[in-house]
Amino acid sequence: MSGFHLDDAVLRAYARERLADTDAWSVEAHLDRCATCRSRLPFDVPAAADLLAVLPDQGRVRPGTRWRRSMMLLNAAPAARVAWFVSVAATLGLAVGAAFDPLLIRPWLLLLIAPVLPVLGVAASYGPHTDPLHEMVAASPYGGLRIVLWRTLSVLAVTVPVAVVAGAASGIGVPAMWLLPCLALTGLALGLGSLIAPVRAATLVAGGWALLVLAASGPAWLVVPAAGPPWLAVLAAATGLFLVRTTRREAFR
Amino acid sequence: MTVTVEGVRIGYRNRVVLDGLDLHLGTGVHGLLGPNGAGKTTLMRVLATVARPDAGRIRLLGRDVADPAVLRQVRRQIGYLPQTFGYYPRFTVREFVEYFAWLKEMPPAGVPLAVDRALERVGLLDRADDRMKHLSGGMLRRAGIAQGIVNDPRLLLLDEPTAGLDPEQRVDFRALLREIGVDACVLVSTHLVEDVASACTTVSLVDGGRLVFTGTPDELAALGTDPGSGDSPIERGYSAALRDARGVRR
Numbered sequence: 324m325s326g327f328h329l330d331d332a333v334l335r336a337y338a339r340e341r342l343a344d345t346d347a348w349s350v351e352a353h354l355d356r357c358a359t360c361r362s363r364l365p366f367d368v369p370a371a372a373d374l375l376a377v378l379p380d381q382g383r384v385r386p387g388t389r390w391r392r393s394m395m396l397l398n399a400a401p402a403a404r405v406a407w408f409v410s411v412a413a414t415l416g417l418a419v420g421a422a423f424d425p426l427l428i429r430p431w432l433l434l435l436i437a438p439v440l441p442v443l444g445v446a447a448s449y450g451p452h453t454d455p456l457h458e459m460v461a462a463s464p465y466g467g468l469r470i471v472l473w474r475t476l477s478v479l480a481v482t483v484p485v486a487v488v489a490g491a492a493s494g495i496g497v498p499a500m501w502l503l504p505c506l507a508l509t510g511l512a513l514g515l516g517s518l519i520a521p522v523r524a525a526t527l528v529a530g531g532w533a534l535l536v537l538a539a540s541g542p543a544w545l546v547v548p549a550a551g552p553p554w555l556a557v558l559a560a561a562t563g564l565f566l567v568r569t570t571r572r573e574a575f576r
Numbered sequence: 577m578t579v580t581v582e583g584v585r586i587g588y589r590n591r592v593v594l595d596g597l598d599l600h601l602g603t604g605v606h607g608l609l610g611p612n613g614a615g616k617t618t619l620m621r622v623l624a625t626v627a628r629p630d631a632g633r634i635r636l637l638g639r640d641v642a643d644p645a646v647l648r649q650v651r652r653q654i655g656y657l658p659q660t661f662g663y664y665p666r667f668t669v670r671e672f673v674e675y676f677a678w679l680k681e682m683p684p685a686g687v688p689l690a691v692d693r694a695l696e697r698v699g700l701l702d703r704a705d706d707r708m709k710h711l712s713g714g715m716l717r718r719a720g721i722a723q724g725i726v727n728d729p730r731l732l733l734l735d736e737p738t739a740g741l742d743p744e745q746r747v748d749f750r751a752l753l754r755e756i757g758v759d760a761c762v763l764v765s766t767h768l769v770e771d772v773a774s775a776c777t778t779v780s781l782v783d784g785g786r787l788v789f790t791g792t793p794d795e796l797a798a799l800g801t802d803p804g805s806g807d808s809p810i811e812r813g814y815s816a817a818l819r820d821a822r823g824v825r826r
Contacts, residue, residue, distance in 0.1 A: 462654060464679070
């Protein structure tokens with residue numbers, strides 16, 4: 324038997340695991356020897372059945388699934404994408420306007436805007452200037468090429484339907500054909516983006532497209548079935564450039 | 577060696593930032609000291625595989641990261657907190673950390689637990705469902721640390737991690753560093769000499785893009801003999817090491 328007993332406060336602190344390790348060891352050494360103090364040890368540990376009521380609320384924990392991962396990767400949108408979402412909405416508005424009154428809203432305006440929307444979206448979604456988390460994202464295994472592709476995918480999922488709707492509303496060419504410049508311009512932006520800064524690449528592509536639409540006397544030839552093969556060629560060339568650049572070295576950082 | 581850097585040189589627009597720097601780090605907590613503009617942040621970015629050096633050799637976790645396939649595997653085991661970082665305003669704290677768990681290719685089933693564990697370790701679990709935009713500066717910093725440790729990295733790079741933390745949080749943070757440094761390599765870039773003195777096993781001092789001192793905090797403190805050059809032994813050692821390095825170079 325030991326000549327002293329532990330203080331109530333010390334026992335309480337020990338029971339609540341508030342003691343430093345070294346102090347806890349001395350308390351345990353004493354408890355091993357002293358039945359009196361052992362019997363005084365406060366047991367306020369709730370029964371297993373009550374445990375759930377006592378534990379703090381867990382909060383919104385989502386199960387870790389591949390689906391959840393895809394949703395997170397698709398939805399994580401930098402602040403700059405607000406501007407892009409606004410332009411998507413505006414384009415839809417213009418499409419509705421053009422469908423009601425082609426004199427008020429010129430259909431070629433739709434052709435000017437709709438196919439470059441994904442280009443702007445891609446540019447706005449990756450890079451140190453528009454992604455507040457860029458530095459950390461770039462250091463992750465998903466950084467670079469793969470996150471660019473995920474974000475391109477999320478951009479295309481929204482813009483391609485908008486472009487087809489705009490095509491139908493404008494009455495220029497064949498609505499389904501609007502899809503091709505959409506994809507080709509996005510491919511070009513990615514391909515050029517692997518050579519120069521993505522934002523600069525997007526500006527170049529958007530500028531080039533504007534020149535093409537404005538210079539063409541009847542811009543309908545850009546979106547007729549006959550324009551299909553050239554667009555596919557552009558898409559293939561851009562994809563090739565992108566793949567060559569990104570497999571040789573990590574072009575996007 | 578977790579980190580082997582040999583003759584790394586990097587420059588931006590005619591200005592040489594790292595000038596043939598060598599660095600060898602193993603398991604433990606390592607401090608990276610140096611005056612502003614010495615190249616600390618650039619070195620951190622090189623080690624985080626975000627910046628690519630113009631010359632030199634880098635091996636992380638014993639592997640050459642020039643090969644993209646190797647780079648991807650190595651990046652899974654790196655944690656990196658940059659000096660400044662933003663956030664997506666509509667993300668909650670938990671989503672913020674979860675996002676990085678996914679980006680680091682963690683196995684899906686283990687993600688929720690790893691996220692909450694990381695939040696618990698930085699003392700943010702009670703704020704897990706708050707939006708990032710509602711956090712204070714110190715909490716943001718801790719959320720940043722949580723994303724760095726969520727994958728239990730073997731190499732943890734923290735650039736000025738104690739900026740914005742109050743003294744009590746700083747003490748907790750140093751305890752966390754020591755805990756992680758038991759089996760991982762932690763490199764902490766800081767300008768606060770006391771952080772190094774109390775949490776680090778070794779100190780590396782960078783000046784003008786070169787490594788000018790490496791040793792234990794005590795060895796650094798032992799250099800300081802001039803009582804007028806700082807308030808604490810390690811500050812005096814820091815000043816003396818810089819003075820020596822600059823004297824040699826002139």
